[in-house]
Amino acid sequence: AQRVTQPEKLLSVFKGAPVELKCNYSYSGSPELFWYVQYSRQRLQLLLRHISRESIKGFTADLNKGETSFHLKKPFAQEEDSAMYYCALRDYGQNFVFGPGTRLSVLP
């Protein structure tokens, strides 16, 4: 069965430091991977998807099929990046499987 893991429940970094939120998945086919973000008191929203190969708010994520990973990275964290981040996988049935989430706290 498909599964998404995010090993860190909480990640704290200082402003200006690089940040990497880890995501690993298990899926027998070719998955579609996403990162969702939920800022304080706001709804969950899409941050980026691997097929777009885009950089949003300075974040990038590369799908590594060999390591079955889709880590989210940003070279210089900002305080406004503090939020809950969810890695998600979509299977052929269009169903989403979400990871447990990582709370990113960017300290001043």
Add this chain to the structure above:
Amino acid sequence: NAGVMQNPRHLVRRRGQEARLRCSPMKGHSHVYWYRQLPEEGLKFMVYLQKENIIDESGMPKERFSAEFPKEGPSILRIQQVVRGDSAAYFCASSLMTGGGTDTQYFGPGTRLTVL
């Protein structure tokens, strides 16, 4: 476009009562998804519906839970005879589902259900 709307935002029920959660998708969206987030856990898929059809309910508990998305009106997630373990945040998402099949889901703000 107001985005995905869910109501109520907070719902308190006593054990054994029924809970009805509503989701109005974004305008023009005909696909709705329901997710549950238990405390300290990630989002878990429950059910995927199109207008008047349940496409996939593999994540839905077999008993007490049901969902519908009528031709007119919001999608309803119904929980009968609620128990304390049903306390969670329930999120709805909608998508346009273009012919390409890869489509963004837009999430509502969620309904927080508390069972006393």
